[in-house]
Amino acid sequence: MSQQDKDHDKDSQASNIGRRRFFTAAGALGVVGALGGIGGAASAQTRGSTAAAGPSSEFTKPANLKRGAQLDSRFPAAFAAPVTNGLRLVMEYFTALSQRDLAGIARTVHFPFAVYEEIEPIVVRSERDLLASPPRTLNGTGKGKSRIAKGSYDILESVNVHLYCPVGGVFSLSFARYTADGHKLLDCDGIYSVTNNNGRWAIQLASTIFHERGYESNRYPDAEETHRIGSQGYLAAFGYRDEKLLNDLSTGRGSYEPELPIGTKRASVGFGYGPRDRTRDARQGNPMAGWRTAGIQSRLQLSEITAQSGSGTTNTNLAEFVELAGGSVGEYDYTRLRPERPLIIHATHDKAHTLGGYWRYTADGQLISETRSVGIRIYKGGRWGDVGGLGQVTHHDRSNSVA
Secondary structure (H helix, E strand, O other): OOOOHHHHHOOOHHHOOOOOOOOOOOHHHOOOOOOOOOOOOOOHHHHOOOEOOOOOOOOOEOOOOOOOOOOOOOOHHHHHHHHHHHHHHHHHHHHHHHOOOHHHHHOOEEEEEEEEOOOOOEEEOOHHHHHHOOOHHHOOOOOOOOOOOOOOEEEEEEEEEEEEEOOEEEEEEEEEEEOOOOOEEEEEEEEEEEEEEOOEEEEEEEEEEEEEOOOOOOOOHHHHHHHHHHHHHHHHHHHOOOHHHHHEHHHHHHOOOOOOOOOOEEEEEOOOOOHHHHHHHHHOOOOOOOOOOOOOOOOEEEEEOOOOOOOOEOOOOHHHHHHHHOOOOOOEEEEEEOOOOOOEEEEOOOEEEEEEEEEEEEOOOOEEEEEEEEEEEEEEOOEEEEEEEEEEEEEEEHHHOOO
């Protein structure tokens, strides 16, 4: 189960980042902006509707958003500015990388910036640090350690949008790299979380997977299978009303996936507005209340697994969840993992970029809502586990479609 999907039952997305307890201990990395929301003044595109959203809201409520419903992906406030800026930034990032322009890369990212080159994040604290000591996959300077072959060039293959909300989005980009004399070296699949922090759109977290020539078409079914089993086990516990299991952090809160080894570092980006908060605010007629930008300096959340990770209990408050989860559609009964397959966007032998999320239903099978997320899983210590989330949103809320 991805970090964001575990917020199915939490008051705040940032309050439960890991499979069990992402913030059990911040360790040496500390926590950067753990409770922040992707920031920045809203653009005219996100503010361009007519109905008031309430005194505490930074974004204007769309005029046709129904009372009791959440903002979902049908509204321009959710997609216009985030997708426009996200695609622009991912292309600017790739353009700078393809030109071996480190200063250009720096202009496209937020600091601190995190990148999963392999299975654990590298955190770059400042532009100065990036220019002085770039991660190997970004180092085209010809000096120091680098994974960019001298004279090589890159050719864009694809760009995709995976999710979006008023304050951010998640995008993927793939390219092929060639030697100076035109022989293919590798394919690179990247995924990027773009956020609006205090008025500036930029990339906060990235992860890349390299497939050397000959490995481009390899498949990794174990990455998908473990992701699916853990996710389904967790979500089923809500339908069975098994609050004891959900509260027990030592069982992965229903997923039964062991914690990754002690010392494993993790990085995530949260949009700062969890599903229970979104549902509660919608119920109270203020569905834009939690979308925050102004004053937010970072959305990056960093942690390290300790001996205490995955121990103890939490309070799911299942009764409140059940009361809220049906929205205006009807009484909530159960949840299913998203039906899209494959659940893996990109994968290699020890890292995968994953699709997460869930569909909620009434007892007679009526769809209530669809939530989407994107995450990162790694293989370490003989097992797969979640290490990073790039964002989570309510993609479709049928409360906007019913009377």
